[in-house]
Amino acid sequence: MFTSETQIRVRYAETDQMGVVYHGNYAQYFETARAESIRQLGFTYKDMEAMGIMMPVVELHTKFIRPARYDELITAKVILKELPTDHRIEFHHEVYDEIKNLLVTGRIVLYFMETKTMKKTVMPTHLYEKLKTYFPEN
Amino acid sequence: MFTSETQIRVRYAETDQMGVVYHGNYAQYFETARAESIRQLGFTYKDMEAMGIMMPVVELHTKFIRPARYDELITAKVILKELPTDHRIEFHHEVYDEIKNLLVTGRIVLYFMETKTMKKTVMPTHLYEKLKTYFPEN
Amino acid sequence: MFTSETQIRVRYAETDQMGVVYHGNYAQYFETARAESIRQLGFTYKDMEAMGIMMPVVELHTKFIRPARYDELITAKVILKELPTDHRIEFHHEVYDEIKNLLVTGRIVLYFMETKTMKKTVMPTHLYEKLKTYFPEN
Amino acid sequence: MFTSETQIRVRYAETDQMGVVYHGNYAQYFETARAESIRQLGFTYKDMEAMGIMMPVVELHTKFIRPARYDELITAKVILKELPTDHRIEFHHEVYDEIKNLLVTGRIVLYFMETKTMKKTVMPTHLYEKLKTYFPEN
Numbered sequence A, B, C, D: 001m002f003t004s005e006t007q008i009r010v011r012y013a014e015t016d017q018m019g020v021v022y023h024g025n026y027a028q029y030f031e032t033a034r035a036e037s038i039r040q041l042g043f044t045y046k047d048m049e050a051m052g053i054m055m056p057v058v059e060l061h062t063k064f065i066r067p068a069r070y071d072e073l074i075t076a077k078v079i080l081k082e083l084p085t086d087h088r089i090e091f092h093h094e095v096y097d098e099i100k101n102l103l104v105t106g107r108i109v110l111y112f113m114e115t116k117t118m119k120k121t122v123m124p125t126h127l128y129e130k131l132k133t134y135f136p137e138n
Helices: A023-039 A045-050 A125-132 B023-039 B045-050 B125-132 C023-039 C045-050 C125-132 D023-039 D045-050 D125-132
Strands: A002-009 A057-064 A073-080 A088-096 A102-111 B002-009 B057-064 B073-080 B088-096 B102-111 C002-009 C057-064 C073-080 C088-096 C102-111 D002-009 D057-064 D073-080 D088-096 D102-111
Touching: A002 A023, A002 D023, A023 A045, A023 A057, A023 A073, A023 A088, A023 A102, A023 B023, A023 B057, A023 D002, B002 B023, B002 C023, B023 B045, B023 B057, B023 B073, B023 B088, B023 B102, B023 C002, C002 C023, C023 C045, C023 C057, C023 C073, C023 C088, C023 C102, C023 D023, C057 D023, D002 D023, D023 D045, D023 D057, D023 D073, D023 D088, D023 D102
Parallel strands: none
Antiparallel strands: A002 A073, A057 A102, A057 B057, A073 A088, A088 A102, B002 B073, B057 B102, B073 B088, B088 B102, C002 C073, C057 C102, C057 D057, C073 C088, C088 C102, D002 D073, D057 D102, D073 D088, D088 D102
16 A cells, blocks of 8 residues: 655645635645645656656545634545556545544546557556566455 | 526637637536526526525536637536435536537535535425426426 | 627635625636627637637736626626727727626737737638628727 | 745746746745745735735736746746835845746735725735845845
8 A cells, every 4th residue: 555645735825715725725635635645656757758658537435524714734545456457547535634543535446648649558567567566465 | 307598798808818718617618508597487596595405516527528618609408317305416418519519527516504504405495396397306 | 899798697616705796707708709709700719710810818907906706797897999900909898797887907919820820810801891890980 | 125036936837838827826936925925924915814804916927038937837927026014015036947937027016905895905024024124224
């Protein structure tokens, strides 16, 4: 299992008139958390796009338990439970407030696609090798 | 069953560097479609908030089939399959492009809550009466 | 002078916890209004990008007089006071509420640029010919 | 003069199909930078709202020199050139890329308002005392 945590400060723009973070904005927190998790492996999603691979989102499931509020320093956790073996990768997301209350959970599925051909592909070898060390059973 | 359709023009701001609508922005299209569906019943979500009832989102599930692109006039369909009988309401969403390709589907669960007490409540009677006519079996 | 008006319904996502539209979101209303104004001339900004011309924003000035609120059907007016003669185009924006109160004014400067070379260019001839009819003095 | 710098990582959601940050999103970077600048003084905008003071934006002027791109770690600088003496406060903003190129400049005017009465007020004394130390001439 590979996990990673990133801290994000809630912006005013991200709240709505209910006084809490607009539900649609968690997709951006999840995205930020995934980007940072890959960076912690010495790689970036930007590198991947430069290599001609993009990762469109195919599914996003979110459960909203407690609202995040303006200026809170939330913790966005990413969990990769399984090492991908084909074009599909699935991340779990959890967002916590400053006193470790679970606010939101998410599950997202993305595909590895060749930008030029729009055909399904697999994770870059470099990233796969890095990730494999977190899955000793494989 | 109650259904409703709303047309939305994709904004430049809603695209990302993949050249398509950012996946997180469909939450706003779904929201727009729900707001218009209620308006077609002679009621507004704004009225509901003015009555002291708010509707936080508790679950959102989205599947991305084909991307929407800048300037497309997409059709956002809302489907209410069951008439709510308690604090919980569930909408289905479908987004189509101009030639009726299905782009995205969604399922969202919201609660009726009293703004003052933050306690669960039910749909305003006025809205319930309007909606009931679409569910003759009830 | 060329003017155009577009109606926009304020989304919940666009409000912030002050209970009004977040100031940064007017840029999107202005963009929507410009896109619709060009469409009224039988052309689209999408067409222009397809022709290899893009229009980056170089300046944006906004004054916020009264706040727009959730679910309001605002009117976004675009005013082109001068017919561009080089790579530079300047639009004025005005946003009104349903009872014609002026809410926000804007002034934006964009450049016509060749996407391939990133060099300054001029407005497509087709659009220029359309616009010229609104400037009889030229 | 009071200055402050904050680093912000550009999100994918913030780009548009031009492959750069959407111009309207700099308002959020400026907001983040102002919030962090106040935090560096041992105060927060959140505290201010809790005290019954809010700060609506009344003017925003932005110049776009070079585009910021996905995943860049930009530096958002805030400059307060004058210590406010009434309800009005004006900040200057500068955004730099990782190699210190100036990307965007901004100037924003906000008012101090009493949330309850919607009347103009002045900066909280506590914040004023902190800021005064940066303006020895006053």
